[in-house]
Amino acid sequence: MSLEGGVSTPSKAIDALRRLVRERPTDFDTRLDLAELLVTDKLTDEASLVLREALALKPDNAEALRMYAGLCYERNSLEEARDRLETAARVGPADPKSDLLLSRVYLGLGDKHRAQAFYQLALNQDPDLEDKSLSASIGLAESAKRVRIKPAGDEHALDYESSPTGISFKDVGGMEDVKEQLRMNIILPLKNPTLFREYGKRIGGGILMYGPPGCGKTYISRALAGEIDAAFYAVGIHEILDAFLGSSEKNMHNLFETARRNAPAVIFLDEIDALGQKRESGSWGRALRGTVDTLLIEMDGLGKPDKPILVIGATNTPWAVDLALRRPGRFDRVIFVPPPDQGAREEILKLHLRGKPIEDVDAAGIASKIDRFSGADIQAMIDRATEEVIKRAMRSGKTEPITTRSLLETAKKMRPSTTEWLATATDYIRYSNQGGFYDQVKSYLDKNQ
Ligand code: ATP
Numbered sequence: 519m520s521l522e523g524g525v526s527t528p529s530k531a532i533d534a535l536r537r538l539v540r541e542r543p544t545d546f547d548t549r550l551d552l553a554e555l556l557v558t559d560k561l562t563d564e565a566s567l568v569l570r571e572a573l574a575l576k577p578d579n580a581e582a583l584r585m586y587a588g589l590c591y592e593r594n595s596l597e598e599a600r601d602r603l604e605t606a607a608r609v610g611p612a613d614p615k616s617d618l619l620l621s622r623v624y625l626g627l628g629d630k631h632r633a634q635a636f637y638q639l640a641l642n643q644d645p646d647l648e649d650k651s652l653s654a655s656i657g658l659a660e661s662a663k664r665v666r667i668k669p670a671g672d673e674h675a676l677d678y679e680s681s682p683t684g685i686s687f688k689d690v691g692g693m694e695d696v697k698e699q700l701r702m703n704i705i706l707p708l709k710n711p712t713l714f715r716e717y718g719k720r721i722g723g724g725i726l727m728y729g730p731p732g733c734g735k736t737y738i739s740r741a742l743a744g745e746i747d748a749a750f751y752a753v754g755i756h757e758i759l760d761a762f763l764g765s766s767e768k769n770m771h772n773l774f775e776t777a778r779r780n781a782p783a784v785i786f787l788d789e790i791d792a793l794g795q796k797r798e799s800g801s802w803g804r805a806l807r808g809t810v811d812t813l814l815i816e817m818d819g820l821g822k823p824d825k826p827i828l829v830i831g832a833t834n835t836p837w838a839v840d841l842a843l844r845r846p847g848r849f850d851r852v853i854f855v856p857p858p859d860q861g862a863r864e865e866i867l868k869l870h871l872r873g874k875p876i877e878d879v880d881a882a883g884i885a886s887k888i889d890r891f892s893g894a895d896i897q898a899m900i901d902r903a904t905e906e907v908i909k910r911a912m913r914s915g916k917t918e919p920i921t922t923r924s925l926l927e928t929a930k931k932m933r934p935s936t937t938e939w940l941a942t943a944t945d946y947i948r949y950s951n952q953g954g955f956y957d958q959v960k961s962y963l964d965k966n967q
Pocket of ligand 1: 691731833
């Protein structure tokens with residue numbers, strides 16, 4: 519950076535830039551330079567202010583967004599850090615350090631799944647970023663479910679979860695509408711192929727599942743694989759994407775190849791919206807385009823009738839999904855996975871309390887007080903309440919049960935994680951319902967508001 523007046527020490531440089539910023543209210547670059555020095559000098563409050571001004575001038579500047587996200591992370595504003603980093607990833611060039619930060623942010627937000635995906639994405643681009651303690655905290659070290667699949671003669675390998683799922687619809691609390699749609703669209707056609715073909719119905723193929731985070735898209739898909747005795751492969755798009763030329767396509771192809779060898783199979787592609795990100799150029803842009811092309815080619819040649827492969831694309835941001843992916847023959851069947859209703863919350867509570875020491879737990883009463891909690895929220899509530907009860911048991915020296923009171927006390931300290939998503943979806947319904955795409959959400963909101 520060249521500064522006017524031959525300024526050399528940081529504080530003088532800062533003063534000079536402060537002056538410039540005051541003189542030039544619409545100068546973005548100077549604000550960014552100033553913010554950088556302020557961050558280095560740990561003047562974080564002022565740096566935040568300057569960056570907010572810079573972002574008011576250029577809301578989509580990736581560098582400013584990322585710098586600001588770092589400050590948000592430091593002051594524990596994790597949701598804001600996440601939003602800024604996600605925006606930067608959409609509009610800017612790939613940046614492994616930001617992906618690493620996003621991994622930490624998601625860990626802080628309790629979403630280990632995404633924390634793992636972004637950690638792996640960061641390492642794919644820059645192996646020097648390895649962080650053993652982060653990797654242990656997000657559970658990568660001891661992840662027993664994931665296997666490394668490395669086709670012969672191929673130097674690229676990709677980890678996917680690949681396990682007999684061990685769960686079926688009876689392990690999914692409530693969500694009857696979703697189960698019914700899956701029965702009609704997937705299970706019955708697979709079991710009665712001739713009948714369904716006579717009515718012109720397709721077997722296998724692609725489904726788009728969307729909804730707020732933690733409401734069971736992955737879990738229900740795993741249970742669906744269990745219902746039809748299929749192998750289950752779950753992978754986040756961020757894990758498939760690789761900055762090295764050609765590797766993303768190869769990753770995608772290997773995934774389908776493995777599924778074909780083990781069909782019937784369900785391939786669960788999480789964060790399918792990541793394929794819709796508009797990246798103008800560079801290796802990342804090529805990786806995205808190549809991956810979408812490979813996915814479409816693989817989907818076009820899907821499954822022999824006796825060895826079907828079902829592809830489920832999942833997203834929390836359906837509005838960001840590439841429209842090309844929703845054309846007929848691709849992810850053309852769309853299922854909304856809503857927040858659990860009263861009955862579902864009650865059942866999820868009972869399912870997750872199974873085998874734990876409980877006393878007089880009024881599942882219906884609790885369910886009525888945790889409106890808008892996702893399945894993952896309910897699970898987290900039970901985990902936290904259990905920890906409290908264990909602490910108490912250690913103090914008293916005798917077994918302490920989990921009670922309605924301990925669960926409700928924990929719930930009071932939590933915020934339902936679906937509220938923000940529902941507010942965003944409401945805006946989309948109002949302003950761009952894409953020919954009825956969000957009708958299922960609308961009908962959910964009409965019933966539940
Ligand atoms: P994300 O969008 O964040 O990836 P998701 O919609 O895929 O989330 P899951 O990971 O499937 O959500 O759900 C989180 C956890 O919540 C599950 O592992 C499961 O334990 C629990 N859960 C969610 N819904 C249900 C349900 N209907 N019955 C029982 N458990 C549930």
